[in-house]
Amino acid sequence: MDFISNHAVLVVSLIKIAVLLFVVMTALAYLTWFERKVVARIQSRWGPYYVGAHGLLQPLADGLKFLFKEDLTPPSSDRFVYILAPFLALSLALTTLALIPFGPPSIQVLGQPVFVIANSNIGLLFLFAITSIGVYGVALAGWSSNSKYPLLGGLRSSAQMISYEVSLTLSVVGVLLLAGSFSFNGIIERQAGNIGHWNVWPQIVGFLCYITAAIAETNRVPFDLPEAETELVAGFHTEYSSFKFAMFFMAEYANMITVSCLATILFFGGWLSPLPDSWTWQLYLPGAGLIALGLYCAYDTVKEMRGIARLQLSVVTLMALVAGAICLMPPVMHVIQGPFWFVAKVGLFIFFYVWIRGTLPRFRYDQLMSFGWKLLLPVSLANLVVTALVILLVKR
Amino acid sequence: MSFPVILFFICAAMAVLGAILLIVAREPIHSALSLILVMVSLAILYLLLGAEFIAAVQIIVYAGAIMVLFVFVIMLLNAGVEERTSWSKMAKYAGMPLAIFLLLEIAHWVWRASVGAKVANGAGAAQAAFSTHDLAMALFQQYLFPFEATSILILIAILGALVLAKRSE
Numbered sequence: 043m044d045f046i047s048n049h050a051v052l053v054v055s056l057i058k059i060a061v062l063l064f065v066v067m068t069a070l071a072y073l074t075w076f077e078r079k080v081v082a083r084i085q086s087r088w089g090p091y092y093v094g095a096h097g098l099l100q101p102l103a104d105g106l107k108f109l110f111k112e113d114l115t116p117p118s119s120d121r122f123v124y125i126l127a128p129f130l131a132l133s134l135a136l137t138t139l140a141l142i143p144f145g146p147p148s149i150q151v152l153g154q155p156v157f158v159i160a161n162s163n164i165g166l167l168f169l170f171a172i173t174s175i176g177v178y179g180v181a182l183a184g185w186s187s188n189s190k191y192p193l194l195g196g197l198r199s200s201a202q203m204i205s206y207e208v209s210l211t212l213s214v215v216g217v218l219l220l221a222g223s224f225s226f227n228g229i230i231e232r233q234a235g236n237i238g239h240w241n242v243w244p245q246i247v248g249f250l251c252y253i254t255a256a257i258a259e260t261n262r263v264p265f266d267l268p269e270a271e272t273e274l275v276a277g278f279h280t281e282y283s284s285f286k287f288a289m290f291f292m293a294e295y296a297n298m299i300t301v302s303c304l305a306t307i308l309f310f311g312g313w314l315s316p317l318p319d320s321w322t323w324q325l326y327l328p329g330a331g332l333i334a335l336g337l338y339c340a341y342d343t344v345k346e347m348r349g350i351a352r353l354q355l356s357v358v359t360l361m362a363l364v365a366g367a368i369c370l371m372p373p374v375m376h377v378i379q380g381p382f383w384f385v386a387k388v389g390l391f392i393f394f395y396v397w398i399r400g401t402l403p404r405f406r407y408d409q410l411m412s413f414g415w416k417l418l419l420p421v422s423l424a425n426l427v428v429t430a431l432v433i434l435l436v437k438r
Numbered sequence: 439m440s441f442p443v444i445l446f447f448i449c450a451a452m453a454v455l456g457a458i459l460l461i462v463a464r465e466p467i468h469s470a471l472s473l474i475l476v477m478v479s480l481a482i483l484y485l486l487l488g489a490e491f492i493a494a495v496q497i498i499v500y501a502g503a504i505m506v507l508f509v510f511v512i513m514l515l516n517a518g519v520e521e522r523t524s525w526s527k528m529a530k531y532a533g534m535p536l537a538i539f540l541l542l543e544i545a546h547w548v549w550r551a552s553v554g555a556k557v558a559n560g561a562g563a564a565q566a567a568f569s570t571h572d573l574a575m576a577l578f579q580q581y582l583f584p585f586e587a588t589s590i591l592i593l594i595a596i597l598g599a600l601v602l603a604k605r606s607e
Contacts, residue, residue, distance in 0.1 A: 174497065175478075
């Protein structure tokens with residue numbers, strides 16, 4: 043016990059890292075399921091269906107497949123860099139999550155805040171620092187494969203990420219001016235109140251610039267030029283197979299989660315509730331939502347499922363009902379509020395991402411570049427100047 | 439030994455290793471990667487000194503922007519493996535003693551200033567002096583003129599590069 047109280051920072055941090063990694067890895071796996079389901083619905087298909095009820099075991103099957111596939115290394119590749127690239131991509135993508143506060147700092151264990159791993163005064167700057175070196179994963183993968191299409195894909199993505207990083211950073215400065223702080227908690231606490239106090243309203247232009255640049259930064263449709271399959275086979279990861287390919291895949295989804303978290307924190311009040319504090323019934327929302335999900339699953343189990351799928355879905359039903367009951371217990375209820383709203387908002391952003399993917403066609407490369415430099419950059423600069431002017435005038 | 443001291447020696451070793459690899463590596467991309475390693479370890483050293491802002495900016499500007507352009511250009515030009523030349527007589531007989539002398543001199547001054555001790559117990563003390571707010575105040579009030587002069591200097595350099603690049607076309 044002495045050891046634990048003496049090294050509280052170390053012990054609590056390690057536990058938090060383990061839990062966060064577990065949660066994020068599971069979320070990454072089910073994000074692929076979610077994306078395939080939603081895109082399928084947009085395109086009038088069923089999506090994954092046969093592995094488990096509603097294809098719920100598909101991520102597991104995919105993971106096993108990636109593990110057991112033959113791991114090919116092109117003979118002419120630069121071996122060290124070739125292996126380094128996927129590790130770099132995934133580890134940097136996961137590192138950024140350490141800075142994200144998933145709940146209020148007031149909830150503590152052993153004097154350490156529970157919902158954030160690294161609570162820094164300049165969290166936002168560190169996040170940008172880590173994402174700014176994230177481009178190496180893609181660029182080095184393209185170079186080290188020593189093959190035409192990966193090289194072109196790597197070059198494209200480096201150019202694209204450099205171009206859009208400028209607008210991404212500039213679009214956020216408006217929020218920083220409003221908050222007067224680089225720390226995530228400072229930025230969130232400034233938006234306290236209800237939905238009307240969020241930064242989206244004064245910074246709507248900044249938000250639109252941010253979300254556009256963020257989609258480009260994460261190489262997603264309609265900005266997925268680095269892996270435009272009609273031109274470049276699979277872009278920078280053409281020569282990667284087996285689990286190294288899966289690592290790039292996971293890095294892309296982890297980046298999606300990071301930029302969604304960032305959008306939530308900067309513009310949508312982070313872990314704050316959108317409802318006014320006086321509406322106390324909102325405390326029951328997380329539990330009620332889970333129980334509603336459980337009841338729907340129960341209905342589905344009885345009505346639609348046959349055979350083994352029935353068993354699988356009843357497990358999901360049970361899990362949802364038990365989790366819902368736990369969330370309704372008074373001490374848990376208060377702790378769970380922050381993470382509930384945070385995850386709900388991030389979920390909406392992820393859905394938005396998938397929705398965009400199901401809706402928009404891909405840009406042409408010259409369109410991408412001229413859009414980034416000639417429209418997005420001037421608009422985010424203008425937003426910055428106007429915000430600064432307004433703040434100056436109001437303060438006078 | 440306390441945790442910061444251990445971290446200091448790990449990062450210092452990484453920085454030196456990166457610097458040596460930078461010179462020894464024959465593939466330009468490997469040299470660039472080693473340089474990134476040096477910059478990232480330097481950033482961690484800044485963090486140990488309590489200079490959070492400088493550390494973040496070091497990574498954003500050097501590792502994240504400048505080195506990306508280096509790597510980009512190396513990839514674009516598809517630069518081949520370096521060719522080695524035999525050492526010149528000058529380097530052998532004058533360079534080596536001078537290099538050793540320089541190393542000894544640096545070691546002497548580092549020893550006298552005991553930088554390691556400062557890193558070990560300076561994290562708390564340096565925090566107050568290096569907060570982002572103080573840095574901004576110093577930069578935009580006390581040193582505003584040098585700051586603006588430097589930006590104009592950099593702008594001139596960029597314009598010069600553009601003019602030179604255009605002329606050769």
